[in-house]
Amino acid sequence: MTDILNxxxxxxxxxxxxxxxxxAALAMNAGFDIEAIEDIKVAISExxxxxxxxxxxPGTSEELHLEKTKYEVRFEIDGDELSIYVxxxxxxxxxxxxxxxxxGEIKSGGLGIFIVxxxxxxxxxxxxxxxxxxxxxxxxxxxASAAV
Amino acid sequence: xxxxxQVTDNAAxxxxxxxxxxxxxxxxxxxxRERLSAALxxxxxxxxxxxxxxxxxxxxxxxxxxxVYGGIRADGLSVKLKxxxxxVRKLLSISGFDKSLL
Numbered sequence: 001m002t003d004i005l006n007x008x009x010x011x012x013x014x015x016x017x018x019x020x021x022x023x024a025a026l027a028m029n030a031g032f033d034i035e036a037i038e039d040i041k042v043a044i045s046e047x048x049x050x051x052x053x054x055x056x057x058p059g060t061s062e063e064l065h066l067e068k069t070k071y072e073v074r075f076e077i078d079g080d081e082l083s084i085y086v087x088x089x090x091x092x093x094x095x096x097x098x099x100x101x102x103x104g105e106i107k108s109g110g111l112g113i114f115i116v117x118x119x120x121x122x123x124x125x126x127x128x129x130x131x132x133x134x135x136x137x138x139x140x141x142x143x144a145s146a147a148v
Numbered sequence: 149x150x151x152x153x154q155v156t157d158n159a160a161x162x163x164x165x166x167x168x169x170x171x172x173x174x175x176x177x178x179x180x181r182e183r184l185s186a187a188l189x190x191x192x193x194x195x196x197x198x199x200x201x202x203x204x205x206x207x208x209x210x211x212x213x214x215x216v217y218g219g220i221r222a223d224g225l226s227v228k229l230k231x232x233x234x235x236v237r238k239l240l241s242i243s244g245f246d247k248s249l250l
Binding site: 016048 | 171173174175176204206207208210234238239242243244247
């Protein structure tokens with residue numbers, strides 16, 4: 001049986017920690033090891049942060065910004081698998097134009113998505129200009145004997 | 149979550165000794181940027197950031213540190229990090245910033 005938890009989150013920086021702590025608590029209850037829990041915390045924070053920073057056009061009014069950067073997070077726990085879905089209805093972007101950053105290059109842009117892809121076992125990102133962005137990320141629990 | 153930032157002028161070593169405790173994310177990174185910028189505005193010198201009590205950082209926090217580093221390296225100055233916890237070290241390694249900052 002899959003356990004499902006849904007959150008609708010205002011696009012405000014202070015709620016990213018709330019989502020992060022929720023993800024950590026769910027992963028801990030599901031038996032993930034400390035390293036995996038840390039990975040999940042960073043990945044979900046990066047996804048939420050991207051929405052707040054890039055979910056609307058620069059110069060948008062505060063009211064519209066909050067509407068455009070409101071997002072839904074859905075957690076699904078099914079056996080050894082934790083799936084996290086993050087969806088917004090902001091400006092979206094063209095994933096084809098995204099390139100991974102050069103490691104160590106002194107700039108921070110584009111780093112968030114790269115970190116999500118590195119830390120999670122499966123990542124699926126779909127985005128459409130004007131319609132928003134959907135990210136599905138999965139982490140698989142390692143057998144206890146494989147945990148360090 | 150909160151962040152605690154301590155800034156000390158280490159006159160003997162001619163550098164800013166910074167201590168970060170707590171979590172640096174999109175909510176707390178602006179105060180880290182503000183404190184580092186204020187220190188550099190007062191005196192341009194190297195920066196050493198002690199991460200012993202830093203429990204969490206993400207790309208927003210790394211971005212602040214990298215941006216500060218980018219702003220002073222042309223003057224021959226550096227930003228160095230010490231004692232990162234495992235999770236923080238992993239993120240530094242993934243981003244490739246470990247080579248220039250550790």
